[in-house]
Amino acid sequence: MASGLTMDKIVSLARRRGFVFPSSEIYGGLGSSYDYGHYGVLLKENVKARWLEAMVQERDDIVALDSAIILHPRIWEASGHVGGFTDPLVDCRTCKKRFRADHLADEQCGRKPSKRPGETSECDLTEARQFNLMFETRVGPVEETGQRVFLRPETAQGIFVNFKNVAQLARRKPPFGIAQVGKSFRNEITPGNFIFRTLEFEQMEMEFFVPPDQAEQWHEHWMQARMDWYVSLGIDAERLRLRAHDADELSHYSSATSDIEYLYPIGWSELEGIANRGDFDLKQHAEYSGEKLEYFDPNAGERYVPHVIEPSAGVGRTVLALLCDAYDTDEIGGEKRTVLRLSPAVAPVKVAVLPLLRKDGHPEKAREIYLELRKHVSAEYDEGGAIGRRYRRQDEIGTPLAITVDHQTLEDDTVTVRDRDTLAQERVPVSELVARTSTAH
Amino acid sequence: MASGLTMDKIVSLARRRGFVFPSSEIYGGLGSSYDYGHYGVLLKENVKARWLEAMVQERDDIVALDSAIILHPRIWEASGHVGGFTDPLVDCRTCKKRFRADHLADEQCGRKPSKRPGETSECDLTEARQFNLMFETRVGPVEETGQRVFLRPETAQGIFVNFKNVAQLARRKPPFGIAQVGKSFRNEITPGNFIFRTLEFEQMEMEFFVPPDQAEQWHEHWMQARMDWYVSLGIDAERLRLRAHDADELSHYSSATSDIEYLYPIGWSELEGIANRGDFDLKQHAEYSGEKLEYFDPNAGERYVPHVIEPSAGVGRTVLALLCDAYDTDEIGGEKRTVLRLSPAVAPVKVAVLPLLRKDGHPEKAREIYLELRKHVSAEYDEGGAIGRRYRRQDEIGTPLAITVDHQTLEDDTVTVRDRDTLAQERVPVSELVARTSTAH
Numbered sequence: 001m002a003s004g005l006t007m008d009k010i011v012s013l014a015r016r017r018g019f020v021f022p023s024s025e026i027y028g029g030l031g032s033s034y035d036y037g038h039y040g041v042l043l044k045e046n047v048k049a050r051w052l053e054a055m056v057q058e059r060d061d062i063v064a065l066d067s068a069i070i071l072h073p074r075i076w077e078a079s080g081h082v083g084g085f086t087d088p089l090v091d092c093r094t095c096k097k098r099f100r101a102d103h104l105a106d107e108q109c110g111r112k113p114s115k116r117p118g119e120t121s122e123c124d125l126t127e128a129r130q131f132n133l134m135f136e137t138r139v140g141p142v143e144e145t146g147q148r149v150f151l152r153p154e155t156a157q158g159i160f161v162n163f164k165n166v167a168q169l170a171r172r173k174p175p176f177g178i179a180q181v182g183k184s185f186r187n188e189i190t191p192g193n194f195i196f197r198t199l200e201f202e203q204m205e206m207e208f209f210v211p212p213d214q215a216e217q218w219h220e221h222w223m224q225a226r227m228d229w230y231v232s233l234g235i236d237a238e239r240l241r242l243r244a245h246d247a248d249e250l251s252h253y254s255s256a257t258s259d260i261e262y263l264y265p266i267g268w269s270e271l272e273g274i275a276n277r278g279d280f281d282l283k284q285h286a287e288y289s290g291e292k293l294e295y296f297d298p299n300a301g302e303r304y305v306p307h308v309i310e311p312s313a314g315v316g317r318t319v320l321a322l323l324c325d326a327y328d329t330d331e332i333g334g335e336k337r338t339v340l341r342l343s344p345a346v347a348p349v350k351v352a353v354l355p356l357l358r359k360d361g362h363p364e365k366a367r368e369i370y371l372e373l374r375k376h377v378s379a380e381y382d383e384g385g386a387i388g389r390r391y392r393r394q395d396e397i398g399t400p401l402a403i404t405v406d407h408q409t410l411e412d413d414t415v416t417v418r419d420r421d422t423l424a425q426e427r428v429p430v431s432e433l434v435a436r437t438s439t440a441h
Numbered sequence: 442m443a444s445g446l447t448m449d450k451i452v453s454l455a456r457r458r459g460f461v462f463p464s465s466e467i468y469g470g471l472g473s474s475y476d477y478g479h480y481g482v483l484l485k486e487n488v489k490a491r492w493l494e495a496m497v498q499e500r501d502d503i504v505a506l507d508s509a510i511i512l513h514p515r516i517w518e519a520s521g522h523v524g525g526f527t528d529p530l531v532d533c534r535t536c537k538k539r540f541r542a543d544h545l546a547d548e549q550c551g552r553k554p555s556k557r558p559g560e561t562s563e564c565d566l567t568e569a570r571q572f573n574l575m576f577e578t579r580v581g582p583v584e585e586t587g588q589r590v591f592l593r594p595e596t597a598q599g600i601f602v603n604f605k606n607v608a609q610l611a612r613r614k615p616p617f618g619i620a621q622v623g624k625s626f627r628n629e630i631t632p633g634n635f636i637f638r639t640l641e642f643e644q645m646e647m648e649f650f651v652p653p654d655q656a657e658q659w660h661e662h663w664m665q666a667r668m669d670w671y672v673s674l675g676i677d678a679e680r681l682r683l684r685a686h687d688a689d690e691l692s693h694y695s696s697a698t699s700d701i702e703y704l705y706p707i708g709w710s711e712l713e714g715i716a717n718r719g720d721f722d723l724k725q726h727a728e729y730s731g732e733k734l735e736y737f738d739p740n741a742g743e744r745y746v747p748h749v750i751e752p753s754a755g756v757g758r759t760v761l762a763l764l765c766d767a768y769d770t771d772e773i774g775g776e777k778r779t780v781l782r783l784s785p786a787v788a789p790v791k792v793a794v795l796p797l798l799r800k801d802g803h804p805e806k807a808r809e810i811y812l813e814l815r816k817h818v819s820a821e822y823d824e825g826g827a828i829g830r831r832y833r834r835q836d837e838i839g840t841p842l843a844i845t846v847d848h849q850t851l852e853d854d855t856v857t858v859r860d861r862d863t864l865a866q867e868r869v870p871v872s873e874l875v876a877r878t879s880t881a882h
Contacts, residue, residue, distance in 0.1 A: 018607065023509040023512060024509070024513035024516060026605070026606075026726065026730040026732040027515050027516060030513045033511065034509070035506065035507065035508040035599065037504075037606075037607060037611075038504040038505045040507070041505035052486075057815055057819055058815055058816065060821075060822060063478075065476065065477065066482045066485065067464060067477075068465070068474045070474065070640060071464060071465050071471065071474075072470070135579075136578060138576075138577070139471070146628075151592075158464075158476065161466075161468070162466075162476060165459075165462065165466065165467075166479070169458070169459035169478055170479055171825070183510065187580065199580065200510055200511060288468075289468050384612070
């Protein structure tokens with residue numbers, strides 16, 4: 001991360017290079033809603049692929065699931081979301097703005113921006129009311145008779161209600177996990193900080209079912225494993241930390257939660273929560289559905305309700321942390337450069353192929369190389385503008401390697417390979433390029 | 442496809458092996474809503490990855506986008522969905538059931554199942570009323586003041602409203618395309634046929650913007666390219682066909698549409714629509730947003746509104762076609778076998794590693810091989826039950842190759858590789874296994 005990095009710089013780069021931009025922009029936008037452009041999609045897909053590799057492909061105690069977004073409404077009664085997933089809101093009768101009662105100290109009265117609401121008699125606040133954060137809609141064609149349902153506020157419940165089903169199908173016994181990637185929706189009162197908090201967001205959640213007496217040791221395991229994962233994506237360990245929730249921060253279902261926090265430009269903030277959810281969810285769903293959600297251990301001759309350890313990560317927050325962490329500026333030959341030092345494991349484009357000149361057979365040879373490379377990795381071909389400017393463009397989107405085709409290429413079938421970070425240029429035979437660019441991913 | 446294949450057999454296999462099963466099952470389900478289990482997720486992810494490869498990675502005239510599900514509500518006025526995305530419904534006063542007025546001939550009165558509604562005076566139908574298929578919800582915490590918004594019924598509009606933005610950022614000029622994969626939602630009156638029609642579904646849509654006089658030729662191009670793609674996934678070309686819409690079938694925005702249809706057990710049905718949307722969408726959004734959505738061609742000195750060719754595919758329908766097409770039964774040594782003859786390009790598991798015996802060092806050696814292979818491909822290790830039964834299990838989920846470790850492996854470091862389709866068993870050195878199993882994907 002560059003020193004003095006601000007969120008504005010990240011927002012600006014994301015906009016300029018088409019990673020992420022405000023949604024519905026030609027209609028004036030829609031609250032804190034964002035669309036991912038080309039490089040944003042590639043980066044985000046890489047994050048999800050690395051998570052699925054680490055969680056599912058490289059383990060045999062975790063299976064994948066993709067449950068529906070609109071689930072049976074009783075699920076949200078059982079989970080406690082219908083009753084308790086609320087924010088307390090107050091209205092100011094003076095400035096007509098709405099605030100979260102529990103965040104008043106962070107907010108400012110719209111009428112008197114120099115004062116904080118509640119500080120002076122100028123602000124006239126209503127009593128706090130509880131507002132549910134779930135989006136509601138109706139299934140069935142008629143408003144009057146349609147069934148009231150909710151957009152899921154977390155993917156986790158879709159996992160809990162499938163616990164028994166999946167355990168049988170996958171022939172698994174605790175400890176084992178179910179992993180899911182998908183969108184969730186929260187009608188947040190105060191979304192903000194770019195893609196840190198948005199109305200709709202992608203989650204990567206894994207529920208790990210364990211014998212009750214192993215819960216603590218697995219909680220420890222997952223805290224470490226998840227920290228290691230962020231480091232494996234290239235994030236600086238110095239800007240990651242684990243923070244245990246205080247008793248008054250804990251969710252209703254949790255006996256212990258630690259957050260993995262990243263040092264964003266807005267300060268240390270949650271990247272992932274790792275909760276010990278105990279047997280809360282399975283017991284609730286057993287009660288509300290009438291289905292036994294237990295495991296019978298034939299060796300011990302015992303029946304028990306597994307406890308659950310849940311590492312719950314945000315895709316958008318991971319993308320934001322990667323952009324912040326990779327953002328850097330330096331100087332090349334007296335010229336300022338912005339560069340994203342993204343790991344090849346997540347970089348949207350792995351290699352760019354550039355003809356030195358737009359003539360003398362350079363473009364033809366460069367395209368030939370590009371067409372071969374793109375069968376294996378995400379690659380780009382660019383012949384527009386001076387070579388220095390094309391390097392800068394790739395630096396800004398975090399492309400680790402740039403291949404340049406020049407007159408020598410046509411003589412000895414070698415190219416220069418430029419390293420984004422060291423700026424070293426190495427002469428490499430064309431025949432070695434596939435291996436060279438595919439090793440990272 | 443096995444002769445005499447029924448949808449019930451597919452539903453049963455999908456349930457039994459955990460590809461797809463009813464959602465919210467412990468609560469009695471929720472209409473036509475399904476969850477994808479482990480193998481279903483892996484198969485589905487492969488479909489989407491192959492689409493993104495073909496559309497984005499292996500072309501340089503198409504870029505990726507991921508727009509929000511909840512867009513500015515004016516977008517759906519401009520697109521015609523608020524006014525026209527409706528089904529005509531009638532109620533039967535006798536049996537109290539609801540029917541689509543345009544599908545009456547296919548439906549049966551609940552009271553008199555042997556008669557069709559409308560055929561006799563026993564059925565007393567109301568006048569048809571128009572019901573919008575979009576799910577509605579509200580953004581903002583308070584029911585009374587929240588902004589009415591919709592869950593997108595197609596991903597396409599998120600592309601159109603970003604046309605100018607993306608063209609500039611990606612430095613593209615027509616012909617070029619924008620590709621998007623994501624969930625859409627339709628409050629269908631009569632969902633059904635397993636995952637063929639569901640309330641929420643994933644789409645793979647690409648909008649290809651072209652100069653108006655090239656629209657027809659690009660329409661032709663995409664019909665062929667998309668047919669080829671399905672064949673590349675291993676689907677039998679004999680069970681694919683192109684069918685041009687009659688004039689009275691065309692959507693309000695389309696001047697010509699052809700469907701790629703697959704011969705499902707329920708008959709020829711739509712797999713993908715390839716529409717010539719003309720300039721309808723860009724003109725509508727230009728009018729409603731006040732933004733010019735045009736392209737200025739500097740060579741011709743002309744300004745024009747590009748026309749759009751749209752290949753729009755369903756992920757669920759592709760998964761269903763793959764399952765139907767791959768489903769087969771045969772006999773091995775007098776025993777009946779169910780086998781999914783899935784292409785390695787989409788198979789959920791590429792290779793299974795099986796110790797012949799559960800002793801004599803077989804499991805240790807087999808796990809060593811498995812741990813190496815899973816770094817590269819989706820692999821499974823299985824030591825439970827007789828070897829024949831383990832082969833059958835892999836056959837049913839479509840695993841192309843099964844590696845067996847036996848006593849000879851410990852002597853000469855070779856294994857047997859069994860081919861799912863030919864049943865041929867070949868002796869292969871362990872050192873060649875990574876290359877052998879990774880070639881397909």
